[in-house]
């Protein structure tokens with residue numbers, strides 16, 4: 034089926050007399066006739082549900098939909114995008130390992146990697162996503178286990194050269210993990226450009242209505258763990274915590290990574306989404322193509338307006354022909370560069386704050402990528418833990434205003450911006 038059809042039907046085909054909407058299985062547990070039946074589930078010898086901390090039918094149905102949209106081999110939902118970022122790395126890296134990461138990433142991801150996971154003994158090297166292949170290769174070490182980047186970085190709005198990153202990752206025998214939150218699979222399917230694993234904060238466009246925090250991990254099934262067995266013993270040697278199962282042997286290249294993440298990490302960390310939230314996510318995905326087309330066209334209209342305003346110092350939107358990332362956007366994001374526009378208000382930090390206070394329609398919110406327009410000043414919110422040098426490396430200047438363009442009539446949005454700029 035085509036993408037728009039999969040948004041409505043992938044993962045769930047009701048049978049005769051069954052509900053047309055994905056059922057919300059709001060149950061912690063599932064009953065079995067014999068202890069033996071349940072034992073086989075615990076040993077991963079049979080598939081089925083026993084406890085929602087590990088797996089739940091509503092969650093799996095929606096995961097299957099996202100898997101189809103990304104063109105993957107297996108997928109899982111998590112309780113947040115942060116959990117997805119954490120699991121995606123921790124599933125293949127342990128204390129003493131190293132990861133190379135684009136410096137243009139979400140502030141929460143940066144903190145998770147640079148501070149919290151460092152405390153767990155995993156070291157990250159951050160590289161400018163626009164670096165040469167030689168510079169990127171120079172960041173790798175013998176113990177490097179993954180390369181990580183964002184398709185469209187939040188909030189820097191840089192566009193990742195996925196093919197370049199995939200080439201360098203593969204020449205070092207490690208997978209490329211791409212956070213595809215801002216692009217969504219409607220805008221870009223990173224697997225088609227060589228990425229091996231995709232993660233999402235489903236909190237953003239996939240849900241689309243600011244209703245439920247959530248995350249997803251999708252595996253392409255393309256990375257050959259066994260060809261690099263020495264690097265990934267967790268996937269290619271017996272797991273003592275699961276009666277000696279070897280994930281690559283039992284679940285193949287397409288299933289090993291996600292099965293391990295569910296069986297070990299979900300079991301031990303319990304970052305499970307509520308079935309109700311997964312239902313809301315599935316509902317949101319039904320209209321993803323319609324919403325994304327409108328987000329993109331509204332954002333381009335606003336970006337052009339801002340570009341011509343004397344009160345605006347600069348505008349970053351990869352959909353603008355003048356943007357530094359326009360060529361990459363034309364290649365990787367031909368349908369549109371998402372609904373988020375960044376710009377600087379003339380007069381720096383104080384002017385940015387006055388502009389935001391003057392907005393009447395757009396709300397100030399620590400959010401992006403939902404139906405209603407919202408706006409944020411990252412230097413004083415999501416990125417406030419960073420010093421000036423780190424802000425610069427992440428592509429966030431002190432005057433940067435992140436404008437998440439919603440689905441309102443663009444004329445109303447422009448009128449709101451116009452009156453707020455006049456007050457600066």
Ligand SMILES: *Cc1c(COP(=O)(O)O)cnc(C)c1O
Nearest residue numbers: 113114115139187214234236247
């Ligand atoms: C919001 C966001 C995250 C974190 O997701 P949560 O759902 O808030 O935990 C990760 N990556 C990107 C690109 C994001 O925008």
